[in-house]
Amino acid sequence: MTFDLGSGTVLVTGGASGIGLATVELLLDGGADRCAIIDLNPDPQIIAQLTERFGDARVVALACNVSDQDEVHSTVASVAETGEIAGLVNCAGTLLAKPSLELTLSDLHRLFDVHVAGSLFTAQAAARSWIASSTPGVIVNVSSVASTFGWPGRLPYPIAKAGIEALTRTLAVEWARWGIRVNAVAPGSVDSPLMAEGRRPAGVKPLAEVADRHALGRVASASEIAAVIAFLLSTQSSFVTGTVVPVDGGFNITKDSAKELAQ
Numbered sequence: 497m498t499f500d501l502g503s504g505t506v507l508v509t510g511g512a513s514g515i516g517l518a519t520v521e522l523l524l525d526g527g528a529d530r531c532a533i534i535d536l537n538p539d540p541q542i543i544a545q546l547t548e549r550f551g552d553a554r555v556v557a558l559a560c561n562v563s564d565q566d567e568v569h570s571t572v573a574s575v576a577e578t579g580e581i582a583g584l585v586n587c588a589g590t591l592l593a594k595p596s597l598e599l600t601l602s603d604l605h606r607l608f609d610v611h612v613a614g615s616l617f618t619a620q621a622a623a624r625s626w627i628a629s630s631t632p633g634v635i636v637n638v639s640s641v642a643s644t645f646g647w648p649g650r651l652p653y654p655i656a657k658a659g660i661e662a663l664t665r666t667l668a669v670e671w672a673r674w675g676i677r678v679n680a681v682a683p684g685s686v687d688s689p690l691m692a693e694g695r696r697p698a699g700v701k702p703l704a705e706v707a708d709r710h711a712l713g714r715v716a717s718a719s720e721i722a723a724v725i726a727f728l729l730s731t732q733s734s735f736v737t738g739t740v741v742p743v744d745g746g747f748n749i750t751k752d753s754a755k756e757l758a759q
C-alpha cells in the first residue's frame with residue numbers, strides 16, 4: 497500500500513511495540529520519508545532491525561515519557577529542528593486490571609497521564625511546530641472499543657479512552673483554522689504485547705477466547721489497525737476530521753460484553 501503522507505518525519509508514540517511498531521513499518525513501507533519513534537525505552541534490537549530494513553536515515557528512536565510535558569516538548573522540538581513534521585500518531589498506552597472498589601488516585605493518574613495527558617502534550621508540541629511554520633498537520637489518536645461498553649475491573653482504561661475521543665473532537669474543531677486534522681481509531685482486540693499482558697491476571701479470559709466477541713470471529717493483527725491509521729494520516733483522507741473510526745471486526749455490533757467475565 498502507498499500513502500500520500502507529505503514530506504518530513506511522522507512521530508509515532510509507543511512506536512517500539514504492537515500497533516505503534518506496525519504503524520512505523522507500514523508507513524516506512526508505504527512512502528513516509530522518516531519515522532520518529534517516541535517511546536519509554538525503545539528496545540535497541542527492534543530499532544536495529546528497523547534501521548537495517550529501512551536505512552539509518554529513515555528511523556530515529558527517542559526515549560521519552562509522553563506523560564512528561566517538558567520532555568515531550570523538547571523531544572518533538574529536537575525532531576522539528578531536523579526538518580518538517582509530517583504527522584503524529586499517538587499509540588503510547590498501558591492497561592490496568594483492578595476492581596473499581598480498590599482504585600486509588602495514583603491508579604487513575606497512571607492511566608490518564610499516559611493516554612489523555614500524553615496524547616495532548618504530543619499534539620500540542622506538533623501543533624506548535626505546524627503553526628509556527630504555517631504548514632497543515634495531521635494527528636491520529638488511538639482510542640479503543642473499551643470506551644463504548646462496560647469493562648469490569650478496567651475502569652480507568654475506558655475512561656481514558658473516552659477522554660481521548662473527547663480530546664480528538666475538541667482539538668479537531670479548535671485547530672481546524674490552522675489546517676490541522678485530528679482523528680482517532682478505536683480498535684477491537686488486537687494481538688499485541690499489551691493485550692497479552694492485560695489478559696494475564698486471574699479471572700480474565702485469554703485473547704483466543706475473546707475472538708467470538710468480534711463479528712468476524714477473530715482478533716486483529718496490529719498491521720490491520722496500522723492500515724487505517726495510515727489512511728487517516730494521508731491526504732487520501734483530507735476531508736476527514738474530528739471522527740473516531742472503529743476498526744473492531746464488528747465488535748460494536750455484537751453487544752456481548754457479559755462474556756468478558758470468566759466463569
Ligand SMILES: NC(=O)c1ccc[n+]([C@@H]2O[C@H](COP(=O)([O-])OP(=O)(O)OC[C@H]3O[C@@H](n4cnc5c(N)ncnc54)[C@H](O)[C@@H]3O)[C@@H](O)[C@H]2O)c1
Nearest residue numbers: 510513514515535536561562588589640683685686688690
Ligand atoms: N492491543 C489491543 O487490543 C488494543 C485495543 C484497542 C486499543 N489499543 C490501544 O492501542 C495503543 C497501542 O497498544 P498496543 O496494543 O500496541 O500496546 P503495546 O504495549 O504493544 O505498545 C504500547 C507502547 O507504548 C509505550 N508506552 C507506554 N507508556 C508510555 C509512556 N508513558 N511514554 C511513552 N511510551 C509509552 C510502551 O513502551 C509500548 O512500546 C494503546 O493506546 C492501546 O490502549 C490496543
